[in-house]
Amino acid sequence: MTLGVAYPSETSSDGMRVAIIEAARELFAKFGYKKTTMEDIAHALRKGKSSLYYYFKNKEEIFQAVIEQEKDILFTELNKVVDSDLSPKDKFKEYVITRMKTIHMLENYMKVLKDDALGVYDFFDKLRGKGEAEEAALLTKMLEEGQKDNSFQVKNIHMAAVAIAIALKGLEGPLFQSMDNFDDFKIQIDNILNILFFGIVKR
Numbered sequence: 001m002t003l004g005v006a007y008p009s010e011t012s013s014d015g016m017r018v019a020i021i022e023a024a025r026e027l028f029a030k031f032g033y034k035k036t037t038m039e040d041i042a043h044a045l046r047k048g049k050s051s052l053y054y055y056f057k058n059k060e061e062i063f064q065a066v067i068e069q070e071k072d073i074l075f076t077e078l079n080k081v082v083d084s085d086l087s088p089k090d091k092f093k094e095y096v097i098t099r100m101k102t103i104h105m106l107e108n109y110m111k112v113l114k115d116d117a118l119g120v121y122d123f124f125d126k127l128r129g130k131g132e133a134e135e136a137a138l139l140t141k142m143l144e145e146g147q148k149d150n151s152f153q154v155k156n157i158h159m160a161a162v163a164i165a166i167a168l169k170g171l172e173g174p175l176f177q178s179m180d181n182f183d184d185f186k187i188q189i190d191n192i193l194n195i196l197f198f199g200i201v202k203r
Helices: 013-031 038-045 059-082 088-105 107-116 124-148 157-170 172-177 182-198
Strands: none
Touching: 013 038, 013 059, 013 107, 038 059, 059 088, 059 107, 059 124, 088 107, 088 124, 088 172, 088 182, 124 157, 157 172
16 A cells, blocks of 8 residues: 555646656555566556656666655655644654554655665665654654653753654564554554653663
8 A cells, every 4th residue: 555646737847757756656666666667657657668768867766756755755744743733742652653654654665764774775875864864853843842841851852862763763673563453553652652751760
């Protein structure tokens, strides 16, 4: 399952470019990057293969655009949570749930995250760095809100945001394994948040 949007009008250059990305996104999710060809993408659009090269140099460039689009979808959803009227603690819980559920549905982005440890995609280093900076900013904003209303007590908000971002990334694998059972997933989220909020020291 993929999060998607309807193809735009192809009356403009930008519209055609987005249509190519959307068609490729579905094909990459279904068949994988290696098995999907430029011919497949052109066929899905009912266009000649040569028309694709007007907008993209090659398949890798299209795939990069697909991953960038899915990253944007993820951060659109996260920003909705951060900008919501939830209390700081509830907002953190919803943030983690939304983050993991959205990544799980963004099949291409999730695949690249898994392959990143193997250094499969050269372009991902820059995109990952941008994403980490964006996430640190969102976490910082939530921590500042919690600090302001006395929900949180954090000595160094920036370091705390970085530590939480690293922790969430490290927990992606185990959490994705429990995604098929939503009750187990929510229990795991609660356990993670209890550690983040209260640590492991008995009080």
